[in-house]
Amino acid sequence: MKQVLENVENQFEMFQILDENGEVVNKEYEPDLSDDNLKELMRRMVYTRVLDQRSIALNRQGRLGFYAPTAGQEASQLGSHYALEQEDFLLPAYRDVPQLIWHGLPLYQAFLFSRGHFHGNQFPEDVHGLSPQIIIGAQYTQTAGVALGLKKRGKKSVAVTYTGDGGTSQGDFYEGINFAGAYNAPALFFVQNNQFAISVPVEKQTNAKTLAQKAVAAGIEGYQVDGMDVLAVYAVTKKARESAINGEGPVLIETLTYRYGPHTMAGDDPTRYRTDDLDNEWEKRDPLIRFRKYLEAKNLWSEEDENKVIEEAKEEIKAAIKKADNHPKQKVTDLIDIMHEELPVNLQEQMEEYREKESK
Numbered sequence: 001m002k003q004v005l006e007n008v009e010n011q012f013e014m015f016q017i018l019d020e021n022g023e024v025v026n027k028e029y030e031p032d033l034s035d036d037n038l039k040e041l042m043r044r045m046v047y048t049r050v051l052d053q054r055s056i057a058l059n060r061q062g063r064l065g066f067y068a069p070t071a072g073q074e075a076s077q078l079g080s081h082y083a084l085e086q087e088d089f090l091l092p093a094y095r096d097v098p099q100l101i102w103h104g105l106p107l108y109q110a111f112l113f114s115r116g117h118f119h120g121n122q123f124p125e126d127v128h129g130l131s132p133q134i135i136i137g138a139q140y141t142q143t144a145g146v147a148l149g150l151k152k153r154g155k156k157s158v159a160v161t162y163t164g165d166g167g168t169s170q171g172d173f174y175e176g177i178n179f180a181g182a183y184n185a186p187a188l189f190f191v192q193n194n195q196f197a198i199s200v201p202v203e204k205q206t207n208a209k210t211l212a213q214k215a216v217a218a219g220i221e222g223y224q225v226d227g228m229d230v231l232a233v234y235a236v237t238k239k240a241r242e243s244a245i246n247g248e249g250p251v252l253i254e255t256l257t258y259r260y261g262p263h264t265m266a267g268d269d270p271t272r273y274r275t276d277d278l279d280n281e282w283e284k285r286d287p288l289i290r291f292r293k294y295l296e297a298k299n300l301w302s303e304e305d306e307n308k309v310i311e312e313a314k315e316e317i318k319a320a321i322k323k324a325d326n327h328p329k330q331k332v333t334d335l336i337d338i339m340h341e342e343l344p345v346n347l348q349e350q351m352e353e354y355r356e357k358e359s360k
């Protein structure tokens with residue numbers, strides 16, 4: 001039996017297209033993206049890095065509420081999202097706000113979500129997705145259900161979800177992938193393995209050598225990808241999306257990545273559970289540096305291009321936070337109102353009471 005396990009584990013080798021120096025190491029899988037597409041991918045990563053830095057600063061100034069830093073995970077988040085279509089349905093976790101934004105969620109609404117304002121959860125009609133999930137793993141079972149719904153309606157689209165390495169230790173993770181497998185539902189399950197669940201390293205969470213191999217027990221396909229290599233993440237997602245839509249079942253994709261910042265802005269101190277050596281090792285694999293080198297070699301990216309994106313991002317973020325500031329404050333009557341189509345008697349009384357208070 002030991003041999004069987006070793007045979008399985010050895011199949012899950014990390015897939016890479018660009019190495020740390022931006023050199024193509026897997027030419028045969030290099031995606032067929034136009035120069036404009038390649039530049040757009042870089043623009044999104046640079047923009048998202050700026051958004052992360054600004055969000056951290058805004059949180060420290062007390063202008064944002066809940067925030068889970070994203071720097072380091074751009075290739076995993078945006079490379080996977082870039083392979084999706086507008087009609088695909090996103091079920092993100094709390095760190096996956098960038099995918100929602102590139103799926104069409106206006107930035108000021110993402111800021112309202114951070115502040116706990118209900119309007120941050122009321123997505124525009126054409127943004128197919130749910131609010132970021134806080135309960136670890138819960139989005140995996142929901143994704144199986146959404147994917148089954150898409151299949152039954154004959155849609156040519158997929159349900160896409162993200163969790164972390166810690167999420168794979170939850171029961172919902174197994175239930176989700178198993179159910180989707182049993183119904184051959186078009187779901188893409190991402191595990192962004194950033195090596196830690198808050199302070200707990202992945203080695204303490206599981207005896208499995210890879211998280212991708214957890215697909216085997218559910219009878220679905222699984223891949224382990226270099227999550228710092230945007231081309232590899234894009235290529236695998238694109239292929240997985242096609243196969244899910246063609247009725248070949250759901251796919252589990254583990255991206256090996258790292259978060260440079262703290263778990264959230266609520267006060268954990270990464271120096272208590274990570275070493276400088278480990279941080280440095282991962283920063284050398286940075287997704288932006290690697291992709292920039294690749295683009296520079298093709299004469300597609302310059303310092304000027306990068307500065308332009310940085311300035312644009314700063315301006316848009318400034319305008320969005322202003323818009324969030326000017327948004328009508330959340331009232332108790334709003335909360336009661338959006339929860340019920342018809343108000344029960346006790347809430348009608350409370351409604352009147354609060355209307356009265358709020359009118360003063």
Ligand SMILES: Cc1ncc(C[n+]2csc(CCOP(=O)(O)OP(=O)(O)O)c2C)c(N)n1
Pocket residue numbers: 095134135136163164165166167168194196197198263
């Ligand atoms: C069911 C549940 N248990 C515990 C928590 C508390 N909690 C919040 S984040 C987190 C760690 C999650 O780590 P991981 O899945 O690796 O995601 P990452 O934050 O690294 O992206 C935990 C345990 C929670 N939100 N939900």
Ligand SMILES: [Mg+2]
Pocket residue numbers: 164165166192193194195196197198
């Ligand atoms: Mg993690």
